[in-house]
Amino acid sequence: MNEQSTSLIYAESKTNLGRWYALGCLIIFYAISMVDRFILSAVAQPVTQSLGLSNTQMGLLLGAGFAVLYSIAGIPVAYLIDKGNRTKVILVGVLLWSLMTAASAFTADFTTLIICRAGVAIGEAVLTPAAMSLIGDMFLRKDRALPTSLYMATGNVMATGAFLIGGAVYQYAGTQQLLPSMEPWRFTLLTVSLPGLVMVLLFALTIREPARVDSQPVDDNDRVSKNSLLPFLNSDKAMFIPFWVATGMISSLTLGVISWAPTLLIRLHELTASHASFVFGSVGLPTSVLGTLCLPWLASRLQRKGRADGIILILLISVAIPIPAIIIGLLSNQYWLLVTAFAICMMFLPSISVLTCLGMQMISPSRLRARTVAVNLLIINLFGYTVGPLLSGFLADRVFTGPTAIASALATMAAIIGPIAILGFLLARRNFGQMMSMQKD
Incomplete structure (x- = not known):
């Protein structure tokens, strides 16, 4: 059956x-x-x-x-x-x-x-x-x-x-x-x-299993094979390669900022550990939730108005706004500039993982949707958890010195990663829009 x-x-x-x-x-x-x-x-x-x-x-x-x-x-x-x-x-x-x-x-x-x-x-x-x-x-x-x-x-x-x-x-x-x-x-x-x-x-x-929207009756000659994902990714590699390069790069910066934020407040502005955690949590939690809810909604609104590349446009905004903000906040000596920069970063950067997963969900056939999302999560987690905190710590130890070393390392990462991520999403934009137009509910 x-x-x-x-x-x-x-x-x-x-x-x-x-x-x-x-x-x-x-x-x-x-x-x-x-x-x-x-x-x-x-x-x-x-x-x-x-x-x-x-x-x-x-x-x-x-x-x-x-x-x-x-x-x-x-x-x-x-x-x-x-x-x-x-x-x-x-x-x-x-x-x-x-x-x-x-x-x-x-x-x-x-x-x-x-x-x-x-x-x-x-x-x-x-x-x-x-x-x-x-x-x-x-x-x-x-x-x-x-x-x-x-x-x-x-x-x-x-x-x-x-x-x-x-x-x-x-x-x-x-x-x-x-x-x-x-x-x-x-x-x-x-x-x-x-x-x-x-x-x-x-x-x-x-709970019962919902029907796959684009599914047809499946028989032994029509089953999804283990290799079905690779031809799908290869056929649109001009979109997937720059898209995932941009996703991985910006994820490393996101986890780098989150991992070091309380430490930066302690080292740069002499807050206690508990106070630093409270400050970052107070600005980070509400802004990240707000961004997670509002930015995908805005991408959906653009899509309904005929912009098939709406998700990519919001991704570009989500990179372009926090990058200069965090660089300014990290390199300034002003407490409120740094706190404001953290709020802006948490408004946009964590939402990128939501937007990219939503993008994979939108452009993938039902029988490949879980795997494209899984690849996206693999890139986010591997780059984020391994590259971000490790690279920023390495730069702080080997390139910069003093109490501002972490701040300088993260600012350097932001200055390099930001343009690369923007370029990646720009290169993926046209093909993403075409893939969106090809998918049918």
């Missing part, structure tokens, strides 16, 4: 509440995944002391050890998403990361903990590619910007919210009487794993 006859066609009715309920479940899953992803950071100090970990080992657990596997695992996982039942793949992914988070509470050393973190990374690699594919089939093209923005904005909110939740659970864990013999950090990890397990049951009972 073909997929169309057994699936719900959410996109056919504007009043279908089922798609919004499904979106709500995806958003809750994303929120839970962010908590499970960052919870180890929230309890890093007691974990380090309890297991006798070195700073290098903990850094691996928190950074590249998670991000690299998360990025690489997304490609084969996305093949399963494009080929089969996406809701079932999501269920397996959520179940895996929730169980691995729970298992982390019982680890005895670095080896067992990093195995658990690997399971969390692989499980979470399922969610966003599957969500982008599902949203693409549950909503018509002209309506996709809002649900995509709401989903992606969850990541910006929970990147901060995860620490608040983790801190509250850890504080409670110190006074709880349910498992008094369990160390607070272990109780915390075990507790935050439970919502995912509950949501798995709810999702399995209430």
Whole structure:
């Protein structure tokens, strides 16, 4: 029996509440995944002391050890998403990361903990590619910007919210009487794993796989093969190559700025660590959420007015405005100029990941959508988590000196990366518009 006859066609009715309920479940899953992803950071100090970990080992657990596997695992996982039942793949992914988070509470050393973190990374690699594919089939093209923005904005909110939740659970864990013999950090990890397990049951009972909008009855001679992605990318390499070069470059600057922002406030303006984190969070959280919601909406508005390259135009704006702002803020000695620069950067730079994922969702056929999004996320995460903080730190150590070294390094990166990213998106613009025009809902 073909997929169309057994699936719900959410996109056919504007009043279908089922798609919004499904979106709500995806958003809750994303929120839970962010908590499970960052919870180890929230309890890093007691974990380090309890297991006798070195700073290098903990850094691996928190950074590249998670991000690299998360990025690489997304490609084969996305093949399963494009080929089969996406809701079932999501269920397996959520179940895996929730169980691995729970298992982390019982680890005895670095080896067992990093195995658990690997399971969390692989499980979470399922969610966003599957969500982008599902949203693409549950909503018509002209309506996709809002649900995509709401989903992606969850990541910006929970990147901060995860620490608040983790801190509250850890504080409670110190006074709880349910498992008094369990160390607070272990109780915390075990507790935050439970919502995912509950949501798995709810999702399995209430959500059905939506029909693929551009799908036809699939038989053995018409199935998507593992190599289908490469011909698609190769046929439009004039768009994908400059687009992803620009995406990777600007992602490295974005993570560089976010990683060093509190440190810059401390070194340049002598704030305390807590004050610096509060200042950056106060300006960064609301502006990043505002940008994540408004910029994709603006791109959608341009598209409705006949600009097939609307997403690229907003991407160009999202690079052109924050680049001079951050350079001025970093090189000036004015506190409020730097804070304003951070606000402008957080308004635009984090939204680039949303816009590029939305772009991949728009130009890709349904049976390739998850894989193109997964490749986009791989580039964002690998460039962002590995190149950004590492390159800025290297420049600060080897090229610049003094308390302004990090500021000079980031300003140099911005001056180089900004024009490259703008050029990349400009080169991709025409072909992107043509690909948009060719896709049919």
